Amino acid sequence: MAQITLKNLAHSYFPNPQSDKDYALKEMDHVWQDGGAYALLGSSGCGKTTLLNIISGLLRPSHGRVLFGDRDVTDAPTAERNIAQVFQFPVVYDTMSVRDNLAFPLRNRGMDAAYIKARVDQIAQMIGMEAWLSRKAQGLTADAKQKISLGRGMVREDVNAILFDEPLTVIDPHMKWELRTQLKQLHRQFGHTMIYVTHDQTEALTFADKVVVMYDGRVVQMGTPEELFETPAHTFVGYFIGSPGMNFLTADVQGNRATLPGGDVVGLGASYAPQSGRVQIGIRPEHATLVASGGLPFVIRRVEDVGRHRLLRGEVLGNALNVVIPEGMPVDGLPQVAFAPAKINVYADDWRVAPAQERAA
Amino acid sequence: MEKTQNNKAWFLVLPVLVIVAFSAVIPLMTVVNYAFNDTFGNNEFFWAGLEWFDEMVHSERLHEALGRQALFSAIILAIEVPLGIFVALNMPKKGFWSSVVLVLMALPLLIPFNVVGTIWQIFGRTDIGLLGHTLAAIGIDYNYTNDPLDAWITVVVMDVWHWTSLVALLCYAGLQSIPQAYYQAAKIDQASRWAVFRYIELPKMKGVLLIAVLLRFMDSFMIYTEPFVVTGGGPGNSTTFLSIDLVKMAVGQFDLGPAAAFSLMYFLVILLVSWVFYTVMTNLDRAQTSMGEGN
Numbered sequence: 001m002a003q004i005t006l007k008n009l010a011h012s013y014f015p016n017p018q019s020d021k022d023y024a025l026k027e028m029d030h031v032w033q034d035g036g037a038y039a040l041l042g043s044s045g046c047g048k049t050t051l052l053n054i055i056s057g058l059l060r061p062s063h064g065r066v067l068f069g070d071r072d073v074t075d076a077p078t079a080e081r082n083i084a085q086v087f088q089f090p091v092v093y094d095t096m097s098v099r100d101n102l103a104f105p106l107r108n109r110g111m112d113a114a115y116i117k118a119r120v121d122q123i124a125q126m127i128g129m130e131a132w133l134s135r136k137a138q139g140l141t142a143d144a145k146q147k148i149s150l151g152r153g154m155v156r157e158d159v160n161a162i163l164f165d166e167p168l169t170v171i172d173p174h175m176k177w178e179l180r181t182q183l184k185q186l187h188r189q190f191g192h193t194m195i196y197v198t199h200d201q202t203e204a205l206t207f208a209d210k211v212v213v214m215y216d217g218r219v220v221q222m223g224t225p226e227e228l229f230e231t232p233a234h235t236f237v238g239y240f241i242g243s244p245g246m247n248f249l250t251a252d253v254q255g256n257r258a259t260l261p262g263g264d265v266v267g268l269g270a271s272y273a274p275q276s277g278r279v280q281i282g283i284r285p286e287h288a289t290l291v292a293s294g295g296l297p298f299v300i301r302r303v304e305d306v307g308r309h310r311l312l313r314g315e316v317l318g319n320a321l322n323v324v325i326p327e328g329m330p331v332d333g334l335p336q337v338a339f340a341p342a343k344i345n346v347y348a349d350d351w352r353v354a355p356a357q358e359r360a361a
Numbered sequence: 362m363e364k365t366q367n368n369k370a371w372f373l374v375l376p377v378l379v380i381v382a383f384s385a386v387i388p389l390m391t392v393v394n395y396a397f398n399d400t401f402g403n404n405e406f407f408w409a410g411l412e413w414f415d416e417m418v419h420s421e422r423l424h425e426a427l428g429r430q431a432l433f434s435a436i437i438l439a440i441e442v443p444l445g446i447f448v449a450l451n452m453p454k455k456g457f458w459s460s461v462v463l464v465l466m467a468l469p470l471l472i473p474f475n476v477v478g479t480i481w482q483i484f485g486r487t488d489i490g491l492l493g494h495t496l497a498a499i500g501i502d503y504n505y506t507n508d509p510l511d512a513w514i515t516v517v518v519m520d521v522w523h524w525t526s527l528v529a530l531l532c533y534a535g536l537q538s539i540p541q542a543y544y545q546a547a548k549i550d551q552a553s554r555w556a557v558f559r560y561i562e563l564p565k566m567k568g569v570l571l572i573a574v575l576l577r578f579m580d581s582f583m584i585y586t587e588p589f590v591v592t593g594g595g596p597g598n599s600t601t602f603l604s605i606d607l608v609k610m611a612v613g614q615f616d617l618g619p620a621a622a623f624s625l626m627y628f629l630v631i632l633l634v635s636w637v638f639y640t641v642m643t644n645l646d647r648a649q650t651s652m653g654e655g656n
Contacts, residue, residue: 095560105551109551
């Protein structure tokens with residue numbers, strides 16, 4: 001096990017990258033703590049799999065270094081890195097039995113037969129496949145095959161990290177939940193570093209201690225689920241995390257006041273230095289509420305009942321705005337919307353601006 | 362629910378039946394007719410019963426041709442299948458060179474059989490052929506016209522040249538269907554090159570390999586044109602395979618009765634071997650899968 005350090009890492013699939021656009025991964029510096037459970041979250045094509053393949057050694061980065069502990073493994077092949085990886089689609093060796101499938105990585109490393117048997121039995125129990133051990137892997141359902149893939153990923157105890165590349169895509173929703181919980185449990189039990197790639201925020205937030213949000217080849221934020229929710233570092237994080245995502249309004253920020261283009265003023269929970277560029281305020285739908293007066297005029301376009309709460313889709317001063325209100329709260333007679341000042345974040349050119357006090361501290 | 366019985370659908374099959382009758386059944390029946398009768402021309406036939414079959418079954422000449430034929434097919438399969446797999450494994454998977462290689466590989470398959478025969482007939486000649494002359498020049502005693510072993514080598518090499526591409530292309534298609542993730546997983550599992558072949562590539566190629574073996578068996582067992590052009594069945598009878606022998610008998614000696622009986626048995630042997638082979642292979646597969654399910 002080891003801490004994984006990415007040093008000035010960048011990758012381009014072109015031989016001579018000219019501009020930023022040619023890079024699948026833009027330069028980044030990150031440290032992944034030993035034993036952490038990380039989720040790599042982002043929309044399709046943002047570079048998640050590229051980053052994962054660089055860590056596992058299936059891809060050599062065009063720039064920068066990868067370190068496991070103190071050892072530079074940039075040029076080391078996958079086998080030397082001692083990493084396990086589970087892929088999006090199940091990879092099983094069809095002609096082997098389930099037992100042989102699970103034992104395969106151990107046998108290839110010349111482990112002792114008694115140990116292999118014990119370990120395979122243990123893993124089979126974890127993934128709930130004990131009854132299938134002597135069966136051939138061919139003809140099993142996608143669920144079962146992916147469980148075998150997961151099992152094969154976890155069968156080695158000494159791995160530096162286990163990487164998951166959207167492993168639950170092919171699994172039924174109810175199984176998804178179960179397997180995710182099992183993974184989390186395994187993480188607690190064995191303390192392997194786990195990196196889990198997904199574009200599903202629920203999956204990321206439930207699995208990981210730390211979520212790494214990627215956007216356009218960049219890591220835009222690395223934080224706990226709470227941090228991502230309360231203080232998104234980038235408008236993309238605000239938009240991507242939460243359902244629906246954060247609302248953004250263009251504003252002119254002076255001290256602790258944000259002035260909207262129409263002259264309406266929104267109070268902020270902290271004061272900010274004057275900003276240049278495109279300045280926006282961001283507020284989560286959960287932190288907005290309907291009021292009778294003292295807010296901004298709100299026109300409701302649509303109401304969606306989602307069980308525990310209601311989602312209002314509407315417009316404020318010509319901007320789309322979503323508000324989440326508790327079930328049972330009346331809508332009539334409350335024509336305005338107000339924001340919780342402390343929950344408002346300020347963005348300049350899409351990046352979050354820290355309040356003046358926070359920066360001073 | 363009561364199922365409606367309606368046999369009108371059979372009429373829709375009629376055109377096919379008619380075509381097959383004229384293209385296959387009626388010509389075959391002519392052969393059957395000759396096999397059970399003796400004729401001296403003028404369309405006069407005398408019933409011969411199983412006489413021709415009896416003669417053919419006990420014919421030493423046919424036994425020898427059958428032996429040569431079986432040996433030839435065995436050698437062809439033993440060389441072309443492993444070689445085809447090996448070539449397919451080493452073909453470039455994508456990019457410019459994969460197209461070039463594909464075209465080069467397909468070329469021998471596009472050459473008419475008698476042209477292939479002619480190419481090798483000339484290629485192997487010691488006076489003007491590049492191969493024959495070169496071998497002679499470096500002191501190897503090679504002459505396919507009077508040495509049976511040389512004749513065999515020439516015919517086998519020619520067939521390998523002509524048909525290995527087919528096996529390779531089929532295997533290549535099988536290999537291309539393997540997702541990249543399998544190779545990546547194998548790397549992570551630290552599988553050896555042999556294990557990758559044994560557990561990933563070979564199982565994925567099994568279906569096409571079955572077809573390849575079947576096609577190569579049938580074709581090689583019926584081979585006629587190429588060896589006939591190169592050696593004419595000689596020297597002596599050493600490269601006289603079943604088809605060549607059959608033509609000699611039917612067209613050369615005009616022994617139509619024995620030749621017809623021979624044809625029928627020949628046809629049945631190919632049909633039988635192909636059927637047995639196919640059934641065994643597919644059942645083996647099914648047995649393995651269901652054996653797994655039993656547990």
